[in-house]
Amino acid sequence: MSHARALSATFAAFAIAAAAALLPVQAQAGRSCEQARPTPALVARGMELAERTSQALDASGARVVILARAGQDLGKYGLRYSHLGLAYKTDAGPWRVVHKLNQCGTAVADIYRQGLGEFFLDDLWRYEAAWVVPAPAVQAQLMAELSGPPGRLVRLHAAPYSIVSYAWGQKYQQSNQWAIETLAAAMEPATIGNRAQAQAWLQFKGYEPTTLRLGPLTRLGGRVGSANVAFDDHPNDKRFSDRIETVTVDSVFAWLPRAGLGAAPVTLKLQ
Numbered sequence: 001m002s003h004a005r006a007l008s009a010t011f012a013a014f015a016i017a018a019a020a021a022l023l024p025v026q027a028q029a030g031r032s033c034e035q036a037r038p039t040p041a042l043v044a045r046g047m048e049l050a051e052r053t054s055q056a057l058d059a060s061g062a063r064v065v066i067l068a069r070a071g072q073d074l075g076k077y078g079l080r081y082s083h084l085g086l087a088y089k090t091d092a093g094p095w096r097v098v099h100k101l102n103q104c105g106t107a108v109a110d111i112y113r114q115g116l117g118e119f120f121l122d123d124l125w126r127y128e129a130a131w132v133v134p135a136p137a138v139q140a141q142l143m144a145e146l147s148g149p150p151g152r153l154v155r156l157h158a159a160p161y162s163i164v165s166y167a168w169g170q171k172y173q174q175s176n177q178w179a180i181e182t183l184a185a186a187m188e189p190a191t192i193g194n195r196a197q198a199q200a201w202l203q204f205k206g207y208e209p210t211t212l213r214l215g216p217l218t219r220l221g222g223r224v225g226s227a228n229v230a231f232d233d234h235p236n237d238k239r240f241s242d243r244i245e246t247v248t249v250d251s252v253f254a255w256l257p258r259a260g261l262g263a264a265p266v267t268l269k270l271q
Helices: 040-060 136-146 150-154 175-187 195-204 216-225 249-258
Strands: 003-007 019-022 064-070 083-089 095-102 109-115 126-132 210-213 243-246 266-269
Touching: 040 064, 040 083, 040 095, 040 126, 040 266, 064 136, 064 249, 083 136, 083 175, 083 249, 095 175, 126 249, 136 150, 136 175, 175 195, 175 249
Parallel strands: none
Antiparallel strands: 003 019, 003 109, 064 083, 064 126, 083 095, 095 109, 126 266, 210 243
């Protein structure tokens, strides 16, 4: 797989730099280590989706979008998309995506900067892209965040990862959660310096997480079977009444237009 830029969470006091690293095949949002390497046909399919997405984004006139993929089948939870990132058009022309990925089989994650091809080569469940074009003022703030010093993008990053992390907690942080907390920090850079402040801004703006109805057997099985699934950050009254509140792509896409922060979602699906 091609190179991606990992934005490390540790920086020297007087020299902040992104570490260039080969993105491991297993660096995937919420995935196990058991999947096979993609076949040439799947690679071609992913690259076709990336090319068509790039063309559509160019035609939109946007400089920044909130971009999603369908990496897992979440239909039983009423969800269509599994993972989102912050995509922006570089001065050189190509689009880049900044997003959070966990290492397979672990509860540790990092922030990566990739091309669209890499973003859509992650063993997709469905070859479909979706995005929201933010309002112009939101795009401007996000572009400053995405094109600024690498340290800005990781200041709210928390390495401990759970795919079902509590939307209003700070013990873990999943990929979609990092993205909207970073959006919050971009909108209020002078006043938001930690995750609690970012979450307060999201609540003020009316963001509502998805409530997953997971019974005790499902919760127990997930915790025992996967290092990247944990429920101990959820309030007891919600956890033991089978209400798991977490950040999903679908909830973010519903919220952005409602809050006046972006347009309605656009989808692109390969036949």
